[in-house]
Amino acid sequence: MTNKDIHFELAGDRHEVAVIRLTRAKKRNAINDGLILAIREVFEKLPQTVRAAVIDGEGEHFCAGLDLSELQERDAVAGVFHSRMWHAALDCVQFGPVPVVASLHGAVVGGGLELASACHIRVADETTFYALPEGSRGIFVGGGGAVRIPRLIGAARMTDMMLTGRVYNANDGERIGLAQYLVPTGTAFDKALELAKRIATNAPMTNYALTHVLPRIADQSADHGFMTEAMMAAIAQSAPEAKDRVRAFLDGRAAKVQKS
Numbered sequence: 001m002t003n004k005d006i007h008f009e010l011a012g013d014r015h016e017v018a019v020i021r022l023t024r025a026k027k028r029n030a031i032n033d034g035l036i037l038a039i040r041e042v043f044e045k046l047p048q049t050v051r052a053a054v055i056d057g058e059g060e061h062f063c064a065g066l067d068l069s070e071l072q073e074r075d076a077v078a079g080v081f082h083s084r085m086w087h088a089a090l091d092c093v094q095f096g097p098v099p100v101v102a103s104l105h106g107a108v109v110g111g112g113l114e115l116a117s118a119c120h121i122r123v124a125d126e127t128t129f130y131a132l133p134e135g136s137r138g139i140f141v142g143g144g145g146a147v148r149i150p151r152l153i154g155a156a157r158m159t160d161m162m163l164t165g166r167v168y169n170a171n172d173g174e175r176i177g178l179a180q181y182l183v184p185t186g187t188a189f190d191k192a193l194e195l196a197k198r199i200a201t202n203a204p205m206t207n208y209a210l211t212h213v214l215p216r217i218a219d220q221s222a223d224h225g226f227m228t229e230a231m232m233a234a235i236a237q238s239a240p241e242a243k244d245r246v247r248a249f250l251d252g253r254a255a256k257v258q259k260s
């Protein structure tokens with residue numbers, strides 16, 4: 001990885017977790033064109049060993065969104081291509097080869113929230129706050145937020161965030177579904193890494209079904225969704241790995257579900 005604003009490393013005994021960190025803390029990890037292209041490149045070129053990924057941000061904030069200093073010179077045509085560049089990059093996050101866990105703290109705003117919402121799991125610490133300041137900057141979301149954020153919290157809440165500048169704190173963010181996990185200050189990365197390592201132990205086909213098939217089913221009519229589900233279930237259960245895992249449970253060699 002050649003972009004200085006992004007750090008990449010492999011974690012886990014088998015190098016099964018990719019850790020991707022935004023390292024532009026002086027600018028609160030604001031995303032310029034180079035950084036969005038670098039995010040795309042990382043997810044397109046994940047090593048074969050990788051089974052799950054964690055994305056986080058260096059410094060006090062996860063991400064301050066679009067680098068506003070690059071916005072000034074853009075005309076309408078360039079704006080369309082810029083937005084489509086973000087879409088292509090964040091599609092590589094959401095529909096890349098592995099599940100992605102976002103480790104959130106501080107500001108998760110604008111394009112930062114769009115990046116977080118392209119991830120499959122969001123872990124937030126108590127310093128996290130969420131906003132869509134596009135409304136007050138006279139612009140609109142452009143990184144897929146109009147599609148992904150209403151699927152997390154509903155169109156009404158997103159409309160409120162953009163019309164009124166409402167900021168959600170960490171507790172309320174978890175309550176409305178912006179994050180699935182809320183953890184003590186400073187522990188989001190550890191929790192995200194723990195979850196990623198756990199995800200990496202799943203059968204790859206199960207993870208693929210959850211990241212690529214489930215969101216498509218959610219977009220289908222119920223009738224089509226049931227059929228897609230049946231196809232996916234049949235493919236997953238016919239894999240040799242699924243048979244081995246079920247046999248291990250029946251032989252008493254696999255973990256039971258534990259009461260939490």
Ligand code: 1HE
Pocket residue numbers: 026027028030060061063064065066067068069083086107109110111112133134137140141142143
């Ligand atoms: C930036 C950016 C940025 C910080 N673009 N330079 N996003 C926003 O509207 C959020 C704008 N940022 C903020 O509200 C605040 O910076 C934070 C709440 C995130 C952090 O506050 P703080 O006090 O820790 O930092 P700061 O002093 O405001 O910023 C430090 C530096 O980062 C400063 O630059 P410096 O040269 O004066 O040191 C800031 O100018 C710079 N900085 N945020 C450029 N966003 C695909 S479309 C998506 C559309 C959007 O994302 S719109 C929402 C943009």
